[in-house]
Amino acid sequence: MNGKEQHAETVRLLWGSRPGPARGPRRTLDLGRIAQAGIEVADAEGLDAVSMQRVAALLGVTKMALYRYVPGKAELISLMVDASLGPAPAPAEGEGWRAQLDDWARRLFAAFRLHPWVLDATVGPRVMGPMELSWMERAVAALDGTRLGGAQRMDAAVLLVNHARGIAAQTRAAGSEGAEPEKELGAVLAQLMQEHGERFPALAAAFASASEPGGGRDQAWEFGLERILDGLAVLIDDVLVEDA
16 A cells, blocks of 8 residues: 555545445444554553554454454554544633643643653654544634734644643653653763863753752743743734734
8 A cells, every 4th residue: 555545544544434345244343442442552562562463352353354444553553643632622711822722732741641652653744633633723723813824823733732742752751760760860960060060151050050949940841831822922912013
């Protein structure tokens, strides 16, 4: 199957009903169950552990039977991503654009942390499903009334997605032991700054300040989110001034 055919098949699976075969055994599965089985494997062991064989075994069918529903692993992963994200939560009534995007970004960040394998499954050009696109729809719609152009709204959504992805990836890289690896690395860096601080005076001073009580370390998520929203606020105000 070439790339164009694969995209077309993924579209059919994600966006429409895939007709069953005219002949053969009665269909006993559905795409939702198949996606959830794949998610179960990926949550427990990571994306590399997902295979048609593993998912078929979990569902109690043969691999060949699974192929009657999903043509391959790539399409299976597309179904898993859409199902794992689910529909975007509705915004609270009366909230302005900033509160909406703040809530949206936090919920997306939580979804990435709950299913970290999604970070690996959503790299590069690909077909998005209706659930995933509902998240983008909510972010773009939050900026209605700001007079930002369509491209600016989509860029704002992508910027927030990338921030959530980046911090979620860092969190995953810290390992299952929580903050311990980061604390150990911090101790090593502190020692290096003590020994070689004269070579990196600005960095040494910043590191020392951040290490003090209330110094604000480990706030990359909050700091980045607030600065992105601050920047959007400036842009929105500039557009309003230009239009006045």
